[in-house]
Amino acid sequence: MEITVFLVCLVACIIGAISGIGGGIIIKPVIDTLGIMDISALNFLSGCTVLSMSSVSLYKNRNKYIKLNNTIPIYLGIGASVGGLIGKQIFDIITNNFYDNIIEIIQSIILFIINIFILVYIVVKDKIKSKNIKSKIITLILGCLLGIISSFLGIGGGPLNIAVIYYFYSLSSKQTTLSSLIVIFFSQLSSLIYSLLTHIPNFKHNILIIMCLGGIFGALIGSKIAKKMNDKKTQIFFINVLIILLLLNIFNIFKSYGVINI
Numbered sequence: 001m002e003i004t005v006f007l008v009c010l011v012a013c014i015i016g017a018i019s020g021i022g023g024g025i026i027i028k029p030v031i032d033t034l035g036i037m038d039i040s041a042l043n044f045l046s047g048c049t050v051l052s053m054s055s056v057s058l059y060k061n062r063n064k065y066i067k068l069n070n071t072i073p074i075y076l077g078i079g080a081s082v083g084g085l086i087g088k089q090i091f092d093i094i095t096n097n098f099y100d101n102i103i104e105i106i107q108s109i110i111l112f113i114i115n116i117f118i119l120v121y122i123v124v125k126d127k128i129k130s131k132n133i134k135s136k137i138i139t140l141i142l143g144c145l146l147g148i149i150s151s152f153l154g155i156g157g158g159p160l161n162i163a164v165i166y167y168f169y170s171l172s173s174k175q176t177t178l179s180s181l182i183v184i185f186f187s188q189l190s191s192l193i194y195s196l197l198t199h200i201p202n203f204k205h206n207i208l209i210i211m212c213l214g215g216i217f218g219a220l221i222g223s224k225i226a227k228k229m230n231d232k233k234t235q236i237f238f239i240n241v242l243i244i245l246l247l248l249n250i251f252n253i254f255k256s257y258g259v260i261n262i
Contacts, residue, residue, distance in 0.1 A: 001034075001036060002206065002207070002210050004034070005031065005034075005036075005211060005214070006210045006211070006213065006214045008027060008030050008031060008214070009023070009027055009049050009210070009211045009213075009214025009218065010214040010217055010218045010221075011026075011218070012024075012026035012030070012214075013049065013053040013214060013215045013216075013219055013222060014218040014222040014225070015218075015241055016050070016222065017053060017057045017181075017218060017219045017221075017222025017223050017225075017226060018177075018222045018225055018226045018234070018237060019162070019177065019234065019238045019241055023049065023050050023053050024046045024049065024153075025111065025153075025159065025245060026244075026245065026248070027211075028042065028046050028107070028153070029245075029248040029249065029251070029252045030248065031046070032104060032255075033248075033255065037207075038201070039104060040095055041202060041203040043091060043201075044195055044201050044203065045203060045207060045208055045211050046211075047151070047191050047192060047195075048192060048211065048212055048215075049211040049212055049214065049215040050184060050188050051188040051189060051192060051215075052212040052215035052216050053216065053218055053219040054182075054185040054188065055219075056215075056216050056220060057181050057222065057223055058178075058181055058182065058185055060220070060223040061178055061181075061223065071134075071136060071139065072139060072165075072169055072179055073178070073179050073182040073183075075136050075140050075143060076139055076140075076143035076146070076165075076179060076182060076183050076186075077143065077182045077183060077185070077186040078140060078143060078186070079140040079141060079142065079143020079145075079146070079147060080146055080147035080150070080182075080183045080184075080186040080187040080190075081147065081186045081187065081189070081190040082143075082147060082190070083143065083144035083145060083146060083149075083150070083151065083187060084147040084148075084150065084151040084186065084187035084188065084189070084190035084191040084194070085147075085151070085190050085191070085194050086144070086147070086151070087147060087149065087150065087152035087153075087187070087191065088151045088152070088194045088195065089194070090148070090152050091151065091152045092198070094106070104252065105253060107152075108249050109249075109253060110149075110153065111153065111249050112246065112249035112250065112253065114149075114159065114160050115159060115242055115249060116246065117163075118159040118160060118162070118163040119159075119239065119242045119243070119246065121163050121166075122162075122166075122235070122238065122239055123239065125166060125167070128167070130166065130168070130169075130170040131167060131168045131169070131170065132170045133169055138168075142164060142168060143183060143186075146160060146161055146164060146187065147183065147187035147190070150184065150187040150188070151187050151188070151190070151191040159241075161179075161184065162176055162177070162180055162238065165180060165183075172231050173231040173235050173238075174226075174231060174234060177226070177234065
């Protein structure tokens with residue numbers, strides 16, 4: 001089981017580091033399929049893994065050739081920190097009032113809807129005029145909303161970050177990826193701090209170490225691969241990942257409803 005979990009986190013975080021989706025959006029549905037831990041533990045461990053991945057990815061990208069308008073990542077990050085706390089509280093409220101399978105269905109359906117809209121947007125985005133937001137207030141609000149969704153789903157933000165940053169800030173694929181990783185880092189950091197101060201779910205500590213190691217090595221490998229990819233290749237890679245995620249969402253929705261038994 002430990003080897004399987006490590007490989008899932010490694011591959012997910014390689015993909016996450018390349019595309020900026022975080023990795024958690026892959027870790028959650030795949031490990032959920034294995035049925036080896038409850039939803040609260042999975043949310044917490046997935047968040048920790050994504051935090052380790054984003055930390056290493058951002059460190060590797062420090063002082064790189066990618067030039068960013070500092071206002072965007074800083075204010076998105078601040079908003080994501082607040083949103084991470086709110087999203088974690090929402091998740092705790094729901095887990096205290098619903099069974100795990102209901103929560104799994106809610107999360108899978110939300111992910112499915114988000115991924116459908118994002119896939120459509122990414123495919124036709126060249127035909128849609130993007131914005132070039134300068135307002136710090138709007139950036140804070142967007143960061144907060146992304147942080148809420150990221151923390152609630154335990155996925156690190158995922159494709160939603162990419163689509164929102166693409167549309168509202170007109171950045172290149174590589175700039176968008178880096179900005180998304182900043183949002184992921186701050187939202188998951190605040191979510192982790194909240195969990196440490198309130199309630200930490202039960203889990204095997206060796207699993208936490210294994211998952212975080214997968215996140216770290218995934219970030220190191222993914223960062224090297226990302227350097228060799230241009231914007232077009234990054235976008236094509238992202239679209240393919242979205243399609244796979246949609247199939248995973250459909251599978252988990254059926255599994256949660258009991259249509260598929262494994």
